[in-house]
Amino acid sequence: MNEQVVVNENTAREMMQSEKKAYTIIGFPVPLFAVLAAVTLAAIMTGKLPGGMIGAFASMIILGAIFFEIGTHTPIINTYLGGGAIVCIFGSAALVHYNILPEATVEIMSTFMRGGGFLDFYIAALITGSILGMNRKLLIKASVRYLPAILGGVIAAMGAAAVVGAAIGFGAKEAMLFIALPIMGGGMGAGAVPLSQIFAQPLNLEPEGVLSIMVPALAMGNAVSIVAAGLLNKLGKNKPGLSGEGELMIAKNDVAEKEIVPEKELPLDIKLMGMGMLMATVFFTWGNFLGQFVPAIHPYALMIITVAVFKAFGWLPHKFESAANQWFRFIMGYTTGALLVGIGIAFTNLGQIIEAFTIQYIILVVVVVIAAILGSGFVGRLMGFYPIESSITAGLCMANMGGTGDVAVLSAADRMVLMPFAQISSRIGGAFMLILASFLINLFLR
Template identity: 65%
Template sequence: MMKSESKFTLMGLPVWIFAILSAIILAATYLKVLPKGMIGAFALMMVLGTVLNLIGNKTPIIKDYLGGGPIVIIFASAALVTYKVLPKEAVENVTTFMKAGGFLNFYIAALITGSILGMNRKLLIKASVRYLPAIIGGVIVSLLLVGITGALIGYGAKEAILFIGVPIVGGGMGAGAVPLSKIFGTGMGKTPAEMLSIMVPAVAMGNALSIVVGGLLDRLGKIKPSLTGNGALMIDSSKVVVEEKEEEEKIEFKKLGIGIFMAVAFYTLGTILHKYVPSIHSYAWMILSVAAVKIMGIMPRKYEKAAHQWFQFVMTNFTAVLLVGIGVAYTNLSQVISAFSIQYVILVAVTVIGVAIGSGVVGRLVGFYPIEASITAGLCMANMGGTGDVAVLSASKRMKLMPFAQISSRIGGAFILILASILLKLI
């Protein structure tokens, strides 16, 4: 028994212990006595995330080509809601925990703060100035391809660009499709609700395909190692002079507490700045604030390490939990299914593939690894903002690129709103 336990565990526990604890949580769920709030939501999400992650990582084809665990967690969780397998009370509890409870923001705050402060300072400076061209390259190629394809298959070039291409690369739902529906509705004499009914399926399906393509790009990187930095964005990152020798970090409980405090403080700073400059999303302000602190070198290194340790703890232990929440609270499986038609699927696929190709090519020209550029500057423009960033980076196994993914979703999303206004006048 000891030998078998050492070979296979779930959440670090022997299977029989995990099974007993999970049975308690599932029994409470279906007896409708699961504790409300964080405790109940966290418990159920841990069980589902662990089991679904195992299924995804062990299933042939899915594990090799479609992203493995992350994609199974998201869509299986969404299916449990759509087909009413989970009790309504459990779904509401998880949704509240993710949205009103702010668990998504809590997770992303840890990733942004820790990953930026944990980066090499010179590398951050060099990478940032090259990133915008990769975003723009991806958007241009994507919209050109979807317009040409729309004209060729009878959907219409203008309709394909405005109603499918632009919403997909627009930074998600709240920061993308919703304001775009107002911009297009005003320009076309339609209500935002009418525009949203056209755009939402494109955004949802684009997000789904972005996750799949992220998994495929990870697979491509294994076949063609020259195309990837295995999580490093810049090709010449190995040439960047290291500012100081890093000793191996010891996990310290006090450092984890410091890391939590720094993450929530920087997130709060982002919300303050967003209040006075609302045109820039609070996540974008947070990225700019943390990056400014890192670039200026004003944070003592030991505190940067504390933030980095907390980021690693959250990424290691909470990612599967969060993906369940994304599936339950943010993924509407009915919208994705209802949008399926040959024309629509082709146009969404062309948009997602186009943005990945464009960003990869331009990214290579400015000194990035093509696969990492395609994932961050490309797919993270085509997904559903913060939730999509987590899903795409999980599927491609490149979670440490979260700061660049957030630049795509937030700053890139703001760029798309400006571009949409111009396109509407032109076409």
């Protein structure tokens, strides 16, 4: 009897180990995912996809998972061009551009993204959870010393884009709004997408037209940033005085890296996630409500300011901050692929993107990234940072594609230890760019 128990325990242990080693796609074993994908794709191609959020979610999650797998395992794309995120957007846009997807399926996804509000739903979770999930001390201290370095990179990038844009005939205003802002804007979901919404109405343009110009800038900016990170690493080895070899501060004092630790996270809880969903939607509602009385500032920006104030002053108990962060992690972890497919379907015009790729465009992207490096490195040095580390975190981690771009840039620079600072750039820096965009768009329209 005891021997049987031991055999059963060993068998169970072996099965658990094999399950851990088994390759999965969005959590499913490949054979099971293949069945789910076959059913969904059959419904898509025969025009029998259910309407509403059921059909939209099923098709977008499946397509997102497939495109992510392609992007993750395709050389060059996975290293320099944003990997799965870019393949999701351009792959789904190509399905529409070349009339591969039935019109009924495109209509279901587009309606879900636009009229169904999935885009706003995602952004609300992203903004609320990412800010409330940050270390409070880090948020406060970053605003004193690290944010000026980010600002130095942003000002340099915007200024260089304006000067070069005017010189090569692209236009100073156009270069700032459609090239520099999206590159420095914190990625796709929290950057280019809300930026396109912010720009659309005041400029009397369609969001998809704006996004079609921004997406290639974002992709190219990410690629250039990764290459530049590797070059900065080599520069630091040749010029040791410019590099801290992974240490940001020249003289560690009140903003030491050891202070930047995640706040204690509560165990994952379904009820907490539900509470987080409510908080995200209410903060979003507040931003829109307040926007009725402060029309000069976009509701996204008002929402960001409100959430940041709540976090900085500690007005919410940690339980509720954790709830918002858990909801954000779920939404980001399982629906990002679906969102990117929706962006490709509903907001990305592949024809316009192809037209946007010009020599002028490429020159401007490279100029913006180089200016971000120089500006953040110079101001960072004034703030007491090593120029190389400041250029990588406050410059390149602003110019890349958010979280995935942070990993790629820091890997290329051999400075993964700087990830907390990279996250400030992607989260707080990206949020700052949305606020800046709201002011700039009103300034240009006066």
